Amino acid sequence: MADIAEFRADTRAWLEQNCPPGLVGRGSNPLEGVWGGRKWTFSDPDRKRWLERMAERGWTAPSWPREYGGGGLSPAEAKVLAQEMRSLRIPPALIGFGLTMIGPTLLQFGDEEQKREHLPRIGRGEIRWCQGYSEPGAGSDLASLQTRALREGDEFVVTGQKIWTSYADQCDWIFALVRTKADGKKQEGITFLLIDMDSPGVSVSPILLISGSSPFCETHFDGVRVPVRNVLGTIDGGWTVAKALLGHERSMIADAFGSAGGASSRRGLPDVARDHLGEDQGRIADPRVRDRVVQAEMDARAFMLTVQRTRDAAKAGHQPGPESSIFKVYGTELNMRRHELLVEILGPQGLGWEGEGFDDFERELTRDWLRSRGNSIEGGTSEIQRNIIAKHVLGLPD
Amino acid sequence: MADIAEFRADTRAWLEQNCPPGLVGRGSNPLEGVWGGRKWTFSDPDRKRWLERMAERGWTAPSWPREYGGGGLSPAEAKVLAQEMRSLRIPPALIGFGLTMIGPTLLQFGDEEQKREHLPRIGRGEIRWCQGYSEPGAGSDLASLQTRALREGDEFVVTGQKIWTSYADQCDWIFALVRTKADGKKQEGITFLLIDMDSPGVSVSPILLISGSSPFCETHFDGVRVPVRNVLGTIDGGWTVAKALLGHERSMIADAFGSAGGASSRRGLPDVARDHLGEDQGRIADPRVRDRVVQAEMDARAFMLTVQRTRDAAKAGHQPGPESSIFKVYGTELNMRRHELLVEILGPQGLGWEGEGFDDFERELTRDWLRSRGNSIEGGTSEIQRNIIAKHVLGLPD
């Protein structure tokens, strides 16, 4: 414990000395986050400096081993670092799927060469990763994927189409599931491949969503040659790797919905309701809306307590199980309910798309609401999550 | 139209002359209804007289043919009779499963002898019928029933157990589904049998419900001998008859939930809420409860309009289809929601079982609430109704 106190003091001192003053107090706003990669342009030189300093110390990936560019921190130390950054409201130096999804999966399944090749570049923000899982015919039924990889000597030749590849147009590498064996059970014969998107034959086109944004792309592979050493795990054994990574994805999503996202969460529900509906003796004037605000707030509190309980249990040595599916399903559906309610609170002002008659907050909120409708679909639909809970937690029969 | 006006005048005059004055204005209260049968005792000589007069005229079953003891009225005339009885608030002379379930099914499937034997006795209230469908192992999956009937000459020998036989302890005859063929598809090999409950080997025991009432029984058949001429429809072809009868049952349930039932429906939700929660400027004082009252009231209005729309369409010659499943599922679930709300409105007074500290209305309401939980189970569960809608109305695949 003495060590931890010392670590806390050192960390705080280092942060105060090294974080560019312009960033202190900015807090964690995902819309301003640094995702890195070859195509990245920094909006602010402070952000660049901050990334360099943190990466140098290994603190962009604080709990990864030092030999792979991480900070080598113990869980307790990593928690202290997060606490101190939160207390100073310092933004993370780097965010993205490299840190939260493929990185942990590489640590678990990668061979020495793969870890040395990829992890340090992720930690330094040099390579931005995207996920090539879903296909037009393989959504909830991911294992029915059809993108095929034919072995030719030391290479696979990959042909097919991935969909919902997040920000693929801004990424450098993609981790993709491909079919390497056509017969047998469909979960067998899938291989987990790391693919450089600069390879000839890779093409990307953004998908326009109903909210007007394009966070996802279609990614086509037309005879793309990928070295066999880019297989993570074993050939035909990619399903195991894929599922492990989905676990990391779910916990990342739970984190996200436990805290942030969009205009709506930057202003509290009660405040928005009071502003738009007025007060009556200190209460939100419309009792119907007030009750729904209360329910949403109480649901959020209970949800956050549940996230905390799971973390406290993990710290106490209890292994987290498939019950983490509840974070995905409840967190996203709560977020959607909050957005439905916010748009209703705005009333006629909750209908703006662009131009006159609506202010920035109103327009952004309306689009956030539209965007939120996808929360219960992406990263495994709510239906799939409930199937998982029923089967793996409750033991209900197929 | 002139004929109808005349019929209306005649009917009104007859009703005014023949209905015992003590019954005029009493209205239709199912708890006071006359169910008839050998074991029936009249609470009131007026009720007996009223049944005799109506039965004599055939108006206990107004639209059945006269030769079977009915009134031989056209649909338009039957509607006029109902309207005039409603307008004078005269109670029905007779109610029960004979009139609403087995009677119409006998008219549809019975041979001449069966119709002449059973229908007049139903119309006169001499025989009370119950339904022997469900078994402990065959609830939603009715066709898996196991009560078996072995042919011996001109008789079937019936052995097995039925459950949820409504008021079987007070009934004279039972219409039952029995298995006459063990192999093949389970819907085949079922026979629809009419069984006199005075036959040796029939025994009945009431089932105590959580509400403290016992409207249902278990009925055991131990080598009961039933003449083969008591088969309704064909031997092994009872499933068709059974399904037709279920249609009559569903529409009866829809009627019931469109109108009556229990203490709660005899006093309006808004009145109960005002009494228990007080008023604030003419409004139910608790805005949360008020909103739920409004929703329940609006749901009820929309539901009744939908029942009316279906009837109006039927009158206009449109055939009602499987969409009548929505009456069963929505009507019962609405009734359950109303009871949940009523008990909550009563607050601590909504918890009484018996004895001091609760008045009659409160205790009855609490038990009505407990009883209402079965509404979405009996007569085909809500799950089965939704399956039916999905398959037969929406055409969704199995």
Next chain:
Amino acid sequence: MQLVLSEDQELLAKTAADFAAEHAPVSRVRALRDARDPIGYSRDLWRQMAELGWVGIPFAEQHGGADMGLAELVCVLEALGRGLAPEPFLGCVLLAGRAIQRAGSEAQQAAWLPRIASGDVVAALAYQEAGSRYDPTRIEATAAPRGSGWRLSGQKIQVLDAVGADLLVVAARCGGGIGLFLVASDATGVQVVPQTRIDHRNAALVKLDDVDVSQDAALGSPDAGGALLEEVVDYASVGLTGEMLGSMARAFELTLEHLKSREQFDAPIGSFQALKHRAANVYIEIELCRSAVMAAARAVDAGDAEAAELVSLAKARCSDAALLTANEAVQMFGGVGMTDEYDIGFYLKRARVAQQTFGDAGWHRERWARLRGY
């Protein structure tokens, strides 16, 4: 009140459905949006609808109308709602036209209604303001007496079908009450600024900067427009619920088609019981909406005492059901339901706008309770 279509109404509904299927599929709404069409609807199609007699349905025969009612309008609007047709029935016929019909002098009616019914003039009713929320009588724009006429000032928001309209009916505070005034859209001091909402339907800010109108611009008594506004908005609300009914029915059809054709886990996803039961719930809600809309239309046409309650019943139910249908549709379509490429998102956006037009579900539940006295 008979909740069944008459033979004439069945014929009208059938004609409208055929017309809509041929001329007004949802793809047209996408095309108008992508072309950034300034008025967001087709003048040609509007004229064709006028020729078919639909635009004049509620007006008297001497004003070029068919002297029919909401029951018939709903037949047409439901058909058009299936393809989200953006033609200006709500703003021009059900709001502005209805206001002129109800409160206008014979001269005013004769001057405007025939030209509205023929499709030559498009009118709009400017009543809603930034502070109105859903109360049509919460109005701050003013009509100050000036000479024998009035001077109008104020700002109106989300005025339906105002972009490209010829005539504006403007609600303004006048003396102790609210007056309605006929204002040419090109009058001095009038500014119509298009607003882009998520459904891309025609709507505008209407800015009135010392707009002078003459004595005969007043529609009815210049301070008795409050009750009229409520009545007219009720009338339009029923029309809107008819449109919503068509939209949700169509969105549900598209969903059912998807459930039957999309396969995952080697089975059509419509075979999964959880989705089946949710689809059954959506079906039930739509059926209840249909009953409420039919009843509201007939009650308003008949001047029934329960009319206002039934309007609120229909609007509250349709608001909830349209969103439920659209939300479930997007969820059941899955990822592609979130893409602009698929049509289902258009239904979601329109459902949201419709829910927040003329009062949302909560507003109408509150009103129902008020009308019922609890």
Next chain:
Amino acid sequence: MQLVLSEDQELLAKTAADFAAEHAPVSRVRALRDARDPIGYSRDLWRQMAELGWVGIPFAEQHGGADMGLAELVCVLEALGRGLAPEPFLGCVLLAGRAIQRAGSEAQQAAWLPRIASGDVVAALAYQEAGSRYDPTRIEATAAPRGSGWRLSGQKIQVLDAVGADLLVVAARCGGGIGLFLVASDATGVQVVPQTRIDHRNAALVKLDDVDVSQDAALGSPDAGGALLEEVVDYASVGLTGEMLGSMARAFELTLEHLKSREQFDAPIGSFQALKHRAANVYIEIELCRSAVMAAARAVDAGDAEAAELVSLAKARCSDAALLTANEAVQMFGGVGMTDEYDIGFYLKRARVAQQTFGDAGWHRERWARLRGY
């Protein structure tokens, strides 16, 4: 605040679970009911629980207690809730005992707490009245000064665990405030009339007809009991949510067993996706309840500023979730779930009573909003 059981708490929970499984299955509740047992619980079992140290958990060691808190009480109550054990924790320990602990003089505490902790004395807190609904401070019973003491009059309803209790703590209006008074249940003018509620737990009307008590009967200042009552009811509410958590968890287990074993259409009904998804929802709700109950217990124990909010969070959630769990259980059991013969109905009845004890979900949502200032 750590939302995890300490090793001691885990041990306590395990001991309580084993004890409850052996001595307090739900069949015992049925037997007590069918025997029309006058007090509705087992004095023997209560003494055993006292010997195990559970009855005295919250009291100081010098008063025969364990000097522990709600976190520990919840461990025990959750275990007992699984079999709906009716022993008088709520009335005797969490309400009356807690009131004496918080407001009693050293002499009063020394006189009563050790005997409560040992199981020799059962006490009950008589505060609720016909007009109280859920507000513990809406009290009309009076305590009028009389000599050096008071004369109590009024009527209390649904006083938990009052039948057969030795000591009553009575709340009555006194001067400008509310006072709490210790009254022997056999004092002149006291009448305890058993009430039979749907869960058949011990509850009674307590009628006070000019009951004279002496000066030292006042618990704390005779007009400062309002805040104390709220605090004590909050304390008991957390205990109740612990019990509810155990009850709903057990009802859900019984439901899952049924879903796995009952076959229809040649498959266990738990294989039907619609039921699976609903079971998943129940599971989620119970998990959220567990977090809220643990947080509330720890916040009250720590005197945290957020404690009252968390109590309302836990009680609102558990009220809703317990009913949801029980309603879904009855539905999934089907017809047999409606029979008295099956145990699941006991859980439904207890869920209803628990939901309407110490404030229902709506009451606690209102309170949450008030505490949060909106």
